[in-house]
Amino acid sequence: xxxxxxxxxxxxxxxxxxxxxxxxxxxxxxxxxxxxxxxxxxxxxxxxxxxxxxxxxxxxxxxxxxxxxxxxxxxxxxxxxxxxxxxxxxxxxxxxxxxxxxxxxxxxxxxxxxxxxxxxxxxxxxxxxxxxxxxxxxxxxxxxxxxxxxxxxxxxxxxxxxxxxxxxxxxxxxxxxxxxxxxxxxxxxxxxxxxxxxxxxxxxxxxxxxxxxxxxxxxxxxxxx
Amino acid sequence: xxxxxxxxxxxxxxxxxxxxxxxxxxxxxxxxxxxxxxxxxxxxxxxxxxxxxxxxxxxxxxxxxxxxxxxxxxxxxxxxxxxxxxxxxxxxxxxxxxxxxxxxxxxxxxxxxxxxxxxxxxxxxxxxxxxxxxxxxxxxxxxxxxxxxxxxxxxxxxxxxxxxxxxxxxxxxxxxxxxxxxxxxxxxxxxxxxxxxxxxxxxxxxxxxxxxxxxxxxxxxxxxxxxxx
Numbered sequence: 001x002x003x004x005x006x007x008x009x010x011x012x013x014x015x016x017x018x019x020x021x022x023x024x025x026x027x028x029x030x031x032x033x034x035x036x037x038x039x040x041x042x043x044x045x046x047x048x049x050x051x052x053x054x055x056x057x058x059x060x061x062x063x064x065x066x067x068x069x070x071x072x073x074x075x076x077x078x079x080x081x082x083x084x085x086x087x088x089x090x091x092x093x094x095x096x097x098x099x100x101x102x103x104x105x106x107x108x109x110x111x112x113x114x115x116x117x118x119x120x121x122x123x124x125x126x127x128x129x130x131x132x133x134x135x136x137x138x139x140x141x142x143x144x145x146x147x148x149x150x151x152x153x154x155x156x157x158x159x160x161x162x163x164x165x166x167x168x169x170x171x172x173x174x175x176x177x178x179x180x181x182x183x184x185x186x187x188x189x190x191x192x193x194x195x196x197x198x199x200x201x202x203x204x205x206x207x208x209x210x211x212x213x214x215x216x217x218x219x220x221x222x223x224x225x
Numbered sequence: 226x227x228x229x230x231x232x233x234x235x236x237x238x239x240x241x242x243x244x245x246x247x248x249x250x251x252x253x254x255x256x257x258x259x260x261x262x263x264x265x266x267x268x269x270x271x272x273x274x275x276x277x278x279x280x281x282x283x284x285x286x287x288x289x290x291x292x293x294x295x296x297x298x299x300x301x302x303x304x305x306x307x308x309x310x311x312x313x314x315x316x317x318x319x320x321x322x323x324x325x326x327x328x329x330x331x332x333x334x335x336x337x338x339x340x341x342x343x344x345x346x347x348x349x350x351x352x353x354x355x356x357x358x359x360x361x362x363x364x365x366x367x368x369x370x371x372x373x374x375x376x377x378x379x380x381x382x383x384x385x386x387x388x389x390x391x392x393x394x395x396x397x398x399x400x401x402x403x404x405x406x407x408x409x410x411x412x413x414x415x416x417x418x419x420x421x422x423x424x425x426x427x428x429x430x431x432x433x434x435x436x437x438x439x440x441x442x443x444x445x446x447x448x449x450x451x452x453x454x
Contacts, residue, residue: 008334008338009338011338011339012337012341012342013342015342015343015346016342016345016346019343019346019347019350022350023350023353031293031296032296032299033343034296035296035297035299035300036299036300036303036339036343037303037344037347038279038303039299039300039301039304039305039307040303040304040306040307040339040340040343041340041343041344042275042279042304043276043303043304043306043307043308043311044307044311044335044336044340045272046272046276046304046307046308046311047307047308047310047311047325048311048325049268049269049272050269050311050312051325053265053266053268053269054266054269057262057265057266058266069321072322092259093262093263093266095263096262096263096267097266099266099270100266100269100270100271101270103267103270103271103274104273104274104277106274107274107277116227116228116231116447116448117230117234118267118270119446119447120230120231120232120234120235120238120446120447121234121235121238121263121264121267122264122267122268122271123446124234124235124237124239124242124438124439125238125239125242125260125261125263125264126264127235127239127434127435127436127438127439128238128239128240128241128242128243128260128435128439129242129257129260129261130431130432130435131239131242131431131432131435131436131439132242132246134427134431134432135428135432138424138427138428138431139425139429142421142424142428143425145421146421154413154414157414157415157418158414158417158418158421159418160418161414161415161417161418161421161422162418162421162422162425163422164422165419165421165422165423165426166422166425168422169422169426186422187369188368188369188372189415189418189419189422190419190422190423191369191370191372191373191376191419192372192373192376192415192416192419193376193415193416193419193420193423194373194376194419195372195373195374195375195376195377195380196376196377196380196411196412196416198355198359198373198377199376199378199379199380199381199384200384202352202356202359202381203380203381203384203385205348205349205352205355206349206352208345208348208349208352209349209352211345211349212342212346212349215342
Protein backbone atom coordinates (compact mmCIF):
# COMPACT_ATOMS: atom_id res chain seq x y z
CA UNK A 1 0.00 0.00 0.00
CA UNK A 2 1.30 3.43 -0.96
CA UNK A 3 1.81 5.99 1.79
CA UNK A 4 0.81 9.62 1.90
CA UNK A 5 -2.13 11.86 1.28
CA UNK A 6 -3.21 10.18 -1.96
CA UNK A 7 -6.78 9.88 -3.27
CA UNK A 8 -6.98 6.16 -2.59
CA UNK A 9 -5.61 6.55 0.95
CA UNK A 10 -8.00 9.43 1.58
CA UNK A 11 -10.95 7.27 0.50
CA UNK A 12 -9.77 4.48 2.81
CA UNK A 13 -9.30 6.95 5.67
CA UNK A 14 -12.75 8.51 5.21
CA UNK A 15 -14.32 5.04 5.20
CA UNK A 16 -12.38 4.14 8.36
CA UNK A 17 -13.47 7.34 10.13
CA UNK A 18 -17.01 6.78 8.87
CA UNK A 19 -17.25 3.39 10.55
CA UNK A 20 -15.58 4.61 13.76
CA UNK A 21 -18.03 7.55 13.85
CA UNK A 22 -20.70 5.07 14.97
CA UNK A 23 -19.16 5.30 18.44
CA UNK A 24 -20.46 8.86 18.59
CA UNK A 25 -23.92 7.91 17.29
CA UNK A 26 -25.67 6.41 14.27
CA UNK A 27 -25.07 9.01 11.53
CA UNK A 28 -25.39 9.34 7.72
CA UNK A 29 -21.66 8.80 7.11
CA UNK A 30 -21.74 5.54 9.06
CA UNK A 31 -24.87 4.39 7.22
CA UNK A 32 -23.21 5.19 3.90
CA UNK A 33 -20.08 3.21 4.84
CA UNK A 34 -22.16 0.34 6.18
CA UNK A 35 -24.24 0.15 2.99
CA UNK A 36 -21.12 0.30 0.88
CA UNK A 37 -19.57 -2.48 2.96
CA UNK A 38 -22.60 -4.74 2.40
CA UNK A 39 -22.52 -4.23 -1.37
CA UNK A 40 -18.75 -4.42 -1.80
CA UNK A 41 -18.33 -7.50 0.41
CA UNK A 42 -21.14 -9.33 -1.43
CA UNK A 43 -19.48 -8.48 -4.74
CA UNK A 44 -16.05 -9.44 -3.48
CA UNK A 45 -17.12 -12.89 -2.25
CA UNK A 46 -19.16 -13.46 -5.40
CA UNK A 47 -16.16 -12.78 -7.64
CA UNK A 48 -13.79 -14.77 -5.39
CA UNK A 49 -16.08 -17.80 -5.39
CA UNK A 50 -16.53 -17.56 -9.14
CA UNK A 51 -12.79 -17.64 -9.81
CA UNK A 52 -12.00 -20.16 -7.05
CA UNK A 53 -14.84 -22.62 -7.57
CA UNK A 54 -17.16 -22.16 -10.52
CA UNK A 55 -14.57 -21.39 -13.19
CA UNK A 56 -11.91 -24.05 -12.43
CA UNK A 57 -14.18 -26.76 -10.99
CA UNK A 58 -17.10 -26.56 -13.42
CA UNK A 59 -16.43 -24.50 -16.53
CA UNK A 60 -12.79 -25.58 -17.01
CA UNK A 61 -13.48 -29.23 -16.11
CA UNK A 62 -16.37 -29.47 -18.56
CA UNK A 63 -14.39 -27.61 -21.20
CA UNK A 64 -16.75 -24.65 -21.50
CA UNK A 65 -13.95 -22.12 -20.99
CA UNK A 66 -11.97 -23.60 -23.91
CA UNK A 67 -15.11 -23.72 -26.04
CA UNK A 68 -15.80 -19.99 -25.79
CA UNK A 69 -12.33 -18.54 -25.30
CA UNK A 70 -8.82 -19.23 -26.52
CA UNK A 71 -7.61 -19.94 -22.98
CA UNK A 72 -4.52 -22.15 -22.91
CA UNK A 73 -5.63 -24.73 -20.34
CA UNK A 74 -6.07 -28.50 -20.03
CA UNK A 75 -8.78 -29.91 -22.34
CA UNK A 76 -12.11 -30.42 -20.62
CA UNK A 77 -14.74 -33.16 -20.94
CA UNK A 78 -16.20 -31.64 -24.13
CA UNK A 79 -12.78 -31.50 -25.86
CA UNK A 80 -12.04 -35.10 -24.81
CA UNK A 81 -15.38 -36.19 -26.28
CA UNK A 82 -14.73 -34.34 -29.55
CA UNK A 83 -11.05 -35.25 -29.95
CA UNK A 84 -10.89 -38.75 -28.45
CA UNK A 85 -14.49 -39.86 -28.78
CA UNK A 86 -14.78 -40.99 -25.16
CA UNK A 87 -17.00 -39.81 -22.34
CA UNK A 88 -14.76 -38.55 -19.55
CA UNK A 89 -15.64 -38.84 -15.85
CA UNK A 90 -15.50 -35.05 -15.70
CA UNK A 91 -18.97 -35.03 -17.23
CA UNK A 92 -20.20 -35.98 -13.76
CA UNK A 93 -19.51 -32.38 -12.75
CA UNK A 94 -22.45 -31.49 -14.96
CA UNK A 95 -24.67 -32.99 -12.23
CA UNK A 96 -23.32 -30.41 -9.79
CA UNK A 97 -23.89 -27.67 -12.37
CA UNK A 98 -27.48 -28.80 -12.92
CA UNK A 99 -28.10 -29.06 -9.17
CA UNK A 100 -26.62 -25.59 -8.75
CA UNK A 101 -28.84 -24.21 -11.50
CA UNK A 102 -31.86 -25.83 -9.80
CA UNK A 103 -30.99 -23.75 -6.75
CA UNK A 104 -32.01 -20.69 -8.77
CA UNK A 105 -35.59 -22.02 -9.13
CA UNK A 106 -36.15 -20.50 -5.69
CA UNK A 107 -36.63 -17.22 -7.58
CA UNK A 108 -39.65 -18.71 -9.43
CA UNK A 109 -42.61 -18.91 -7.02
CA UNK A 110 -44.26 -22.01 -8.57
CA UNK A 111 -41.01 -23.97 -8.96
CA UNK A 112 -39.35 -22.87 -5.74
CA UNK A 113 -39.75 -26.33 -4.22
CA UNK A 114 -37.22 -27.78 -6.71
CA UNK A 115 -34.49 -25.76 -4.98
CA UNK A 116 -34.81 -28.26 -2.11
CA UNK A 117 -33.01 -30.88 -4.21
CA UNK A 118 -29.62 -29.13 -4.31
CA UNK A 119 -30.19 -28.11 -0.71
CA UNK A 120 -30.79 -31.76 0.16
CA UNK A 121 -27.55 -32.67 -1.63
CA UNK A 122 -25.66 -30.07 0.41
CA UNK A 123 -27.27 -31.27 3.65
CA UNK A 124 -26.55 -34.92 2.78
CA UNK A 125 -22.92 -34.19 1.85
CA UNK A 126 -22.33 -32.13 4.98
CA UNK A 127 -23.98 -34.74 7.21
CA UNK A 128 -22.12 -37.67 5.63
CA UNK A 129 -18.73 -35.98 5.76
CA UNK A 130 -19.16 -34.43 9.20
CA UNK A 131 -20.44 -37.69 10.69
CA UNK A 132 -17.13 -39.42 10.03
CA UNK A 133 -14.70 -36.49 10.24
CA UNK A 134 -16.08 -35.19 13.55
CA UNK A 135 -16.12 -38.71 14.95
CA UNK A 136 -12.51 -39.35 13.91
CA UNK A 137 -10.75 -36.02 14.28
CA UNK A 138 -12.69 -34.41 17.08
CA UNK A 139 -14.43 -36.92 19.32
CA UNK A 140 -12.00 -39.86 19.11
CA UNK A 141 -8.80 -37.82 18.71
CA UNK A 142 -9.69 -35.58 21.65
CA UNK A 143 -10.62 -38.56 23.81
CA UNK A 144 -7.38 -40.32 22.86
CA UNK A 145 -5.37 -37.21 23.77
CA UNK A 146 -7.11 -37.03 27.13
CA UNK A 147 -6.12 -40.55 28.16
CA UNK A 148 -2.93 -39.40 29.86
CA UNK A 149 -0.69 -40.86 32.57
CA UNK A 150 -1.52 -39.10 35.83
CA UNK A 151 2.14 -38.35 36.57
CA UNK A 152 2.02 -34.56 36.60
CA UNK A 153 -0.29 -31.88 37.96
CA UNK A 154 -0.89 -30.66 34.42
CA UNK A 155 -2.10 -34.06 33.22
CA UNK A 156 -4.32 -34.52 36.28
CA UNK A 157 -5.89 -31.09 35.70
CA UNK A 158 -6.48 -31.86 32.00
CA UNK A 159 -8.15 -35.21 32.74
CA UNK A 160 -10.31 -33.85 35.58
CA UNK A 161 -11.22 -30.73 33.59
CA UNK A 162 -12.23 -32.65 30.47
CA UNK A 163 -14.24 -35.29 32.34
CA UNK A 164 -15.97 -32.73 34.56
CA UNK A 165 -16.68 -30.50 31.56
CA UNK A 166 -18.32 -33.44 29.80
CA UNK A 167 -20.33 -34.25 32.93
CA UNK A 168 -21.69 -30.70 32.82
CA UNK A 169 -22.89 -31.30 29.23
CA UNK A 170 -24.59 -34.57 30.24
CA UNK A 171 -28.18 -33.60 30.80
CA UNK A 172 -29.76 -37.07 30.93
CA UNK A 173 -29.14 -37.30 34.68
CA UNK A 174 -29.91 -34.67 37.27
CA UNK A 175 -26.83 -32.77 38.45
CA UNK A 176 -26.98 -33.90 42.09
CA UNK A 177 -24.47 -35.55 44.42
CA UNK A 178 -21.27 -36.67 42.67
CA UNK A 179 -22.67 -35.62 39.28
CA UNK A 180 -23.53 -32.20 40.67
CA UNK A 181 -20.07 -31.73 42.17
CA UNK A 182 -18.34 -32.82 38.96
CA UNK A 183 -20.60 -30.58 36.88
CA UNK A 184 -19.76 -27.65 39.14
CA UNK A 185 -16.02 -28.25 38.69
CA UNK A 186 -16.73 -28.56 34.95
CA UNK A 187 -18.38 -25.13 34.97
CA UNK A 188 -15.23 -23.61 36.48
CA UNK A 189 -13.10 -25.11 33.73
CA UNK A 190 -15.53 -23.89 31.10
CA UNK A 191 -15.44 -20.42 32.66
CA UNK A 192 -11.64 -20.41 32.42
CA UNK A 193 -11.96 -21.41 28.75
CA UNK A 194 -14.51 -18.68 28.07
CA UNK A 195 -12.33 -16.17 29.92
CA UNK A 196 -9.29 -17.16 27.83
CA UNK A 197 -11.31 -16.94 24.59
CA UNK A 198 -12.69 -13.59 25.70
CA UNK A 199 -9.18 -12.30 26.43
CA UNK A 200 -7.98 -13.44 23.03
CA UNK A 201 -10.96 -11.88 21.24
CA UNK A 202 -10.35 -8.54 22.94
CA UNK A 203 -6.67 -8.73 21.97
CA UNK A 204 -7.40 -9.49 18.31
CA UNK A 205 -9.98 -6.70 18.03
CA UNK A 206 -7.60 -4.26 19.71
CA UNK A 207 -4.83 -5.15 17.28
CA UNK A 208 -7.23 -4.46 14.39
CA UNK A 209 -8.10 -1.10 15.92
CA UNK A 210 -4.43 -0.25 16.41
CA UNK A 211 -3.89 -1.19 12.75
CA UNK A 212 -6.59 1.25 11.63
CA UNK A 213 -5.22 4.08 13.79
CA UNK A 214 -1.76 3.30 12.47
CA UNK A 215 -3.12 3.63 8.94
CA UNK A 216 -4.73 7.01 9.66
CA UNK A 217 -1.87 8.59 11.60
CA UNK A 218 1.10 6.95 9.91
CA UNK A 219 0.17 5.84 6.38
CA UNK A 220 -2.33 8.57 5.54
CA UNK A 221 -1.32 11.62 7.57
CA UNK A 222 2.34 10.66 7.95
CA UNK A 223 2.42 11.95 11.53
CA UNK A 224 4.50 9.09 12.92
CA UNK A 225 7.57 7.28 11.64
CA UNK B 226 -42.64 -35.68 -4.39
CA UNK B 227 -41.83 -32.26 -2.93
CA UNK B 228 -40.52 -33.77 0.30
CA UNK B 229 -39.75 -37.39 -0.58
CA UNK B 230 -37.18 -36.60 -3.31
CA UNK B 231 -35.04 -34.27 -1.13
CA UNK B 232 -35.27 -36.73 1.77
CA UNK B 233 -34.12 -39.53 -0.53
CA UNK B 234 -31.23 -37.41 -1.86
CA UNK B 235 -30.06 -36.60 1.69
CA UNK B 236 -30.37 -40.25 2.73
CA UNK B 237 -28.49 -41.66 -0.29
CA UNK B 238 -25.74 -39.01 -0.36
CA UNK B 239 -25.23 -39.14 3.41
CA UNK B 240 -25.03 -42.93 3.65
CA UNK B 241 -22.85 -43.18 0.52
CA UNK B 242 -20.28 -40.86 2.07
CA UNK B 243 -20.32 -42.72 5.38
CA UNK B 244 -19.93 -46.12 3.67
CA UNK B 245 -17.20 -44.70 1.40
CA UNK B 246 -14.96 -44.21 4.44
CA UNK B 247 -14.93 -47.99 4.97
CA UNK B 248 -14.21 -48.83 1.31
CA UNK B 249 -10.90 -47.21 0.31
CA UNK B 250 -11.18 -48.39 -3.31
CA UNK B 251 -12.35 -46.69 -6.54
CA UNK B 252 -14.86 -45.21 -7.00
CA UNK B 253 -15.59 -44.94 -3.25
CA UNK B 254 -12.14 -43.66 -2.29
CA UNK B 255 -12.63 -40.47 -4.31
CA UNK B 256 -16.27 -39.90 -3.41
CA UNK B 257 -15.63 -37.61 -0.45
CA UNK B 258 -13.40 -35.34 -2.53
CA UNK B 259 -15.77 -35.36 -5.53
CA UNK B 260 -18.82 -34.59 -3.45
CA UNK B 261 -16.97 -31.75 -1.74
CA UNK B 262 -16.22 -30.30 -5.20
CA UNK B 263 -19.91 -30.65 -6.16
CA UNK B 264 -20.73 -28.94 -2.88
CA UNK B 265 -18.41 -26.03 -3.76
CA UNK B 266 -20.03 -25.65 -7.19
CA UNK B 267 -23.55 -25.64 -5.76
CA UNK B 268 -22.46 -23.16 -3.07
CA UNK B 269 -21.53 -20.67 -5.81
CA UNK B 270 -25.05 -20.90 -7.22
CA UNK B 271 -26.35 -20.28 -3.70
CA UNK B 272 -24.23 -17.15 -3.72
CA UNK B 273 -25.69 -16.13 -7.09
CA UNK B 274 -29.10 -16.53 -5.46
CA UNK B 275 -27.91 -14.38 -2.57
CA UNK B 276 -26.59 -11.69 -4.94
CA UNK B 277 -29.89 -11.71 -6.85
CA UNK B 278 -31.78 -11.39 -3.59
CA UNK B 279 -29.59 -8.47 -2.51
CA UNK B 280 -30.40 -6.64 -5.76
CA UNK B 281 -34.10 -7.49 -5.44
CA UNK B 282 -34.45 -6.35 -1.82
CA UNK B 283 -32.50 -3.11 -2.26
CA UNK B 284 -33.99 -2.51 -5.73
CA UNK B 285 -37.49 -2.76 -4.21
CA UNK B 286 -36.47 -0.38 -1.46
CA UNK B 287 -35.28 2.18 -4.00
CA UNK B 288 -38.31 1.67 -6.28
CA UNK B 289 -40.79 2.14 -3.42
CA UNK B 290 -38.68 4.92 -1.90
CA UNK B 291 -38.76 3.34 1.55
CA UNK B 292 -36.92 4.80 4.53
CA UNK B 293 -33.17 5.30 3.90
CA UNK B 294 -33.55 4.24 0.26
CA UNK B 295 -30.55 6.30 -0.96
CA UNK B 296 -28.28 3.96 1.02
CA UNK B 297 -29.66 1.04 -0.96
CA UNK B 298 -28.36 2.71 -4.14
CA UNK B 299 -24.90 2.74 -2.53
CA UNK B 300 -25.21 -0.98 -1.72
CA UNK B 301 -26.29 -1.87 -5.26
CA UNK B 302 -23.59 0.33 -6.81
CA UNK B 303 -20.91 -1.18 -4.57
CA UNK B 304 -22.03 -4.70 -5.49
CA UNK B 305 -22.25 -4.05 -9.24
CA UNK B 306 -18.95 -2.14 -9.49
CA UNK B 307 -16.97 -4.86 -7.66
CA UNK B 308 -18.74 -7.54 -9.69
CA UNK B 309 -17.90 -5.94 -13.03
CA UNK B 310 -14.35 -5.04 -11.95
CA UNK B 311 -13.75 -8.63 -10.79
CA UNK B 312 -15.51 -10.69 -13.46
CA UNK B 313 -14.06 -8.68 -16.36
CA UNK B 314 -10.71 -8.08 -14.60
CA UNK B 315 -10.84 -4.38 -15.47
CA UNK B 316 -7.49 -2.65 -15.38
CA UNK B 317 -5.68 -5.97 -15.05
CA UNK B 318 -2.23 -5.61 -16.69
CA UNK B 319 -2.52 -9.11 -18.22
CA UNK B 320 -6.16 -8.84 -19.22
CA UNK B 321 -8.62 -11.69 -18.64
CA UNK B 322 -5.87 -14.31 -18.44
CA UNK B 323 -4.09 -12.50 -15.60
CA UNK B 324 -4.37 -13.18 -11.90
CA UNK B 325 -7.47 -11.69 -10.29
CA UNK B 326 -5.54 -10.00 -7.49
CA UNK B 327 -2.76 -8.61 -9.66
CA UNK B 328 -1.49 -5.20 -8.45
CA UNK B 329 -2.91 -2.44 -10.59
CA UNK B 330 -6.23 -4.15 -11.30
CA UNK B 331 -9.37 -2.29 -10.28
CA UNK B 332 -10.58 -5.29 -8.27
CA UNK B 333 -7.39 -5.33 -6.20
CA UNK B 334 -7.60 -1.56 -5.62
CA UNK B 335 -11.23 -1.86 -4.55
CA UNK B 336 -10.16 -4.58 -2.12
CA UNK B 337 -7.18 -2.63 -0.72
CA UNK B 338 -8.76 0.80 -0.40
CA UNK B 339 -12.44 0.04 0.21
CA UNK B 340 -13.16 -3.53 1.30
CA UNK B 341 -10.16 -4.11 3.60
CA UNK B 342 -10.44 -0.79 5.51
CA UNK B 343 -14.21 -1.21 5.92
CA UNK B 344 -13.90 -4.81 7.10
CA UNK B 345 -11.01 -4.18 9.49
CA UNK B 346 -12.67 -1.12 11.01
CA UNK B 347 -16.03 -2.87 11.31
CA UNK B 348 -14.39 -5.72 13.24
CA UNK B 349 -12.21 -3.37 15.30
CA UNK B 350 -15.36 -1.56 16.35
CA UNK B 351 -16.20 -4.70 18.25
CA UNK B 352 -13.30 -3.89 20.59
CA UNK B 353 -15.39 -1.06 22.03
CA UNK B 354 -18.51 -3.19 22.32
CA UNK B 355 -16.47 -5.96 23.92
CA UNK B 356 -15.08 -3.41 26.38
CA UNK B 357 -18.60 -2.26 27.18
CA UNK B 358 -19.82 -5.86 27.54
CA UNK B 359 -16.84 -6.76 29.69
CA UNK B 360 -17.66 -3.89 32.05
CA UNK B 361 -20.99 -5.59 32.72
CA UNK B 362 -19.70 -9.17 32.62
CA UNK B 363 -16.62 -8.46 34.71
CA UNK B 364 -18.52 -7.38 37.75
CA UNK B 365 -17.80 -10.50 39.77
CA UNK B 366 -21.33 -11.38 40.82
CA UNK B 367 -20.58 -15.01 41.72
CA UNK B 368 -17.71 -17.50 41.85
CA UNK B 369 -18.08 -18.59 38.21
CA UNK B 370 -18.04 -14.99 36.93
CA UNK B 371 -14.97 -14.34 39.10
CA UNK B 372 -13.16 -17.32 37.54
CA UNK B 373 -13.96 -15.97 34.05
CA UNK B 374 -12.83 -12.49 35.09
CA UNK B 375 -9.52 -13.67 36.56
CA UNK B 376 -8.72 -15.94 33.55
CA UNK B 377 -9.49 -13.21 31.00
CA UNK B 378 -7.53 -10.62 32.96
CA UNK B 379 -4.45 -12.84 33.25
CA UNK B 380 -4.59 -13.70 29.53
CA UNK B 381 -4.96 -10.04 28.59
CA UNK B 382 -2.07 -8.99 30.81
CA UNK B 383 0.06 -12.01 29.94
CA UNK B 384 -0.07 -11.24 26.22
CA UNK B 385 1.04 -7.62 26.61
CA UNK B 386 4.39 -6.19 27.82
CA UNK B 387 2.75 -4.74 30.93
CA UNK B 388 2.09 -8.27 32.21
CA UNK B 389 5.81 -8.98 32.25
CA UNK B 390 6.68 -5.63 33.86
CA UNK B 391 4.18 -6.11 36.69
CA UNK B 392 5.72 -9.34 38.00
CA UNK B 393 9.34 -9.23 36.77
CA UNK B 394 10.53 -8.83 40.38
CA UNK B 395 9.25 -12.26 41.44
CA UNK B 396 12.05 -14.66 42.53
CA UNK B 397 12.86 -17.74 40.41
CA UNK B 398 11.11 -20.04 42.89
CA UNK B 399 7.83 -18.15 42.24
CA UNK B 400 8.29 -17.87 38.47
CA UNK B 401 5.06 -19.83 37.99
CA UNK B 402 3.19 -16.71 39.16
CA UNK B 403 4.98 -14.48 36.65
CA UNK B 404 1.96 -13.28 34.64
CA UNK B 405 3.16 -14.40 31.16
CA UNK B 406 3.96 -17.87 32.63
CA UNK B 407 0.60 -18.00 34.36
CA UNK B 408 -1.14 -16.99 31.12
CA UNK B 409 0.73 -19.74 29.28
CA UNK B 410 -0.26 -22.31 31.94
CA UNK B 411 -3.92 -21.26 31.75
CA UNK B 412 -3.88 -21.56 27.96
CA UNK B 413 -2.18 -24.96 27.88
CA UNK B 414 -3.78 -26.74 30.85
CA UNK B 415 -7.23 -25.65 32.16
CA UNK B 416 -8.18 -23.90 28.92
CA UNK B 417 -7.20 -27.03 26.99
CA UNK B 418 -9.35 -29.19 29.27
CA UNK B 419 -12.35 -26.90 28.80
CA UNK B 420 -11.80 -26.71 25.03
CA UNK B 421 -11.63 -30.50 24.85
CA UNK B 422 -14.88 -30.90 26.77
CA UNK B 423 -16.55 -28.39 24.44
CA UNK B 424 -15.06 -30.02 21.31
CA UNK B 425 -16.15 -33.50 22.35
CA UNK B 426 -19.60 -32.16 23.20
CA UNK B 427 -19.85 -30.40 19.83
CA UNK B 428 -18.68 -33.55 18.02
CA UNK B 429 -21.30 -35.71 19.70
CA UNK B 430 -23.89 -33.06 18.85
CA UNK B 431 -22.79 -32.93 15.18
CA UNK B 432 -22.81 -36.73 14.92
CA UNK B 433 -26.31 -36.93 16.41
CA UNK B 434 -27.58 -34.12 14.17
CA UNK B 435 -25.99 -35.71 11.08
CA UNK B 436 -27.77 -38.97 11.83
CA UNK B 437 -31.06 -37.16 12.37
CA UNK B 438 -30.66 -35.41 8.99
CA UNK B 439 -29.62 -38.51 7.08
CA UNK B 440 -32.45 -40.59 8.56
CA UNK B 441 -34.96 -37.86 7.80
CA UNK B 442 -35.91 -37.24 11.44
CA UNK B 443 -34.75 -33.64 11.21
CA UNK B 444 -36.56 -31.97 8.31
CA UNK B 445 -36.56 -28.29 9.19
CA UNK B 446 -34.21 -27.52 6.26
CA UNK B 447 -37.08 -28.40 3.92
CA UNK B 448 -39.17 -25.60 5.41
CA UNK B 449 -42.33 -25.93 7.48
CA UNK B 450 -40.45 -26.45 10.77
CA UNK B 451 -40.19 -30.21 10.84
CA UNK B 452 -43.51 -31.13 9.25
CA UNK B 453 -43.69 -34.80 8.40
CA UNK B 454 -46.05 -34.51 5.42
